[in-house]
Amino acid sequence: MTSASPSPAKDWQSQLYRHPLAWVLLLACAHVISRVAISDGMKWDESEQILWSQQFLLGYGAQPPAYSWLQWLVGQLLGPTVLSLSLVKHSLIVLTYVLAWQTGRALLPAKGAFWVAGGLLLMLPFGWDSVRDQTHTILVTAMTFGAWWMALRQVRAPALVNFVGLGIFCGVGMLAKYSFAMLIGVFAVAAFSVPQVRRALLGRGWWLAPLIGLLIFAPHGYWLLHHWREATTETINKMDISTQVSHLKGLGALAAAVFSTLGLWLLVSLASYRSRLWKADAAPSPAADAALPEWRVWAWPLLWRYLALVFAILVGMVLVGDVSSFKQRWVLPLTAVAPLALYVWRPRLLADGVGRGYTTTVLVFALIFLTLATVRPWQSNLRKDPDELNHPVAQLSASLAAAGYDGQGVIVGSDNMVAAMLRSRNPRAYATACTAEFGRMADCLAQARAKAAQTGSGLLYIARMDKATPAWWEPVLATAPGAAIQDLTLPFSHMRASTPPMHYQFVWLPAPITP
Template structure:
């Protein structure tokens, strides 16, 4: 009996019709262009390259989760630009996927995809795609994942769901400390509504705080033991020394906060208004069967609590400075809230086409912008760090006698991270020349190398390190090698662009044997 041909409705949808296909295509293209563009690093990725040399419960002012992920990928692929790009692009794709399945708890699939893909028009997501942000990328991903698990639990509570939510809460705190504000606002908003409150207090609710606390406890203990190291940098960013204090500082903080909140979702709002037209947003559409009645009040109360929390930071905490990347993860659910309010917009063919066209255009623009930025800077004669002559630098160091294994003592994270990608067998120590403890750091690193019978390389790039920094590298024998200064032309640079300055002092083992 001949097989019955499949009906058109049962035919398999071509992969290229799925938004996930295009997200993966963007991630692959973006990763490839990043690797081909430059082997140099910016600040955040250089930090990760240095920190991921070993596992620890804390790394300076940041929680450890991103570094743990980078350590795992480096273990397979080595400390390379490819490893850095893969971690970041994977997290960005997962952010869209988690936001889609979160929105799917509240609306049909067409509207859920619009809610997720609309994040391309949030300035924070665009900034993450263009530059080298790390912890903010992970935070945004875990915020989206938490929304999915929370909304799923509110609809269908179960002990297993509480365990998964507790896992997300613990990992979120280990991604970036501002996650605490998000989690507190989301849970408080849910507890303020009768039906979500009953779901959150149902059988097995205690699993969520227990699992979260167990995950966070080791790092919390580390923070208590390293409080100055963990908090000083963050507090300095929130309250810069040059900012006004008192009433003037409070007004400056309020103005900065209102500006950042206004810009956080304004580009998306204007694009969505254009795509569907003002009448579509003003005219109430029938609620989708999948949209629970508590969805919009929950999301609005969450946004209100976020604003109140940020205002409290200004009024009670004297915070006078806000960065857009701090605000973005807290409001990345704004498109989801809008489509939960008007889920029927996902069924409007013309508006959906315009909306998806704008999303695709923005994704391409950001990809091309990230690839073209170093080229444009080179043509303008600007010393962009992506144009550092990394390969030439490594070749010159080997020719000068560096063996590729001896410890490297660097004056800042960028040159440290760059050299680690070229010499993965060499342990790298950053002794920041701008910090008062730099001299002691250098001396300690030198004594450790001497105890192991090794030589070492001291290096500073871009900015000269003070004399005391170099003198701290004097070996026990007292024989200090000559300080060398190299001028390395930037890649793609104009002829009149000043070269990169590289200062180095190479100690070989025979000096102190």
């Protein structure tokens, strides 16, 4: 993997380093075509976006609104479709790779920048989970690299435009994930501990960055002040904060999240660079020291202190905050600059002929992830366990139409997936999901009924019985006395004929609906 390379003129990898964007766009187009072709079904985050992006609001619940605003904008042109979902997602994935490359280019040659972006693909929460079913995590990772790019540019070539860019990336980052505030804080502490970085970030016009960031975040911030509990309850519950749980469990969960985020990249790096990672130069000399990049004297302290602070805070969340659960997607944005730190630590890895195996492995995994994404419905067939991508969405919509549903009104689903899938086939309808989670089902049902009454439209209740229980219908029927539940049984898509069919239950109440 570390053998000498061919001459640059004939070396396909050198060509790739110089012109990566065309190949990234080609990969994104392949993913979009694949996603649209394989299924009309939707996973959790996808369906959540279909429901949230029905309206342009300052806030949508547990997640900041930036991603949903983008989805709303594209939805105005393409409707609530799998195509619009896929275009938004993969456009942001391309943006993330571009900003990762630009961050690398702020310090490294083209090969190093490609490896920084390629390292992101080897982090499973991004390389795979972002394709499978992630939304906000993609956007916050893009903004993370954007902020690093502007900060590094400011140190190397101070200019007002860098502060403007830093403010934009930080403002949108806060609108992507609230955890971006932690990234800003940790970066600030690390940056101000390095004199050269501190001087650059406090240079002329520094105030533009916080001002622009605050202006971008302010409208949602106003909403957040009035919906604090709604915005934070779900995330706090996911952390499993408890003094009754052993710290060992929390540390184990943290270690698992970190390794599942960085593990594949670390293994590929070890296999590709081997002893070059830790082997000291044979004979250090003043000439060798002079050959080191000038930026290393400040970039390396900045990066290692940043990463050390990140891990210290994560451990502190366990030992002091009693957090016992961590998600990969929480760790990803905080540690996404680890590949950049590697090449700043060991610039000799960028020498000619080094790391060809790393580049090849990145490309192989790009194709593996594309293949896995394409065959997902058929993987369910092999597992004999259908999931949302196997739902017969078109047949379900047609069967409901045959039963009298007019394709409009209010759709109330037993979960996000069934509600969103039906709205994708009935774009003139308004869809929502009412569940018993957090005890809000009664309010949700009342709001749906009120909306149907106000708009003079009908009301469709539907449950997918692989997830919902008969108890879901009790509060529904309490709001619609005398309504009769109807059954639909449809075969799954891309599943063998012997697979038990999907069972849906629904109630259709034509207009007018009384409040």
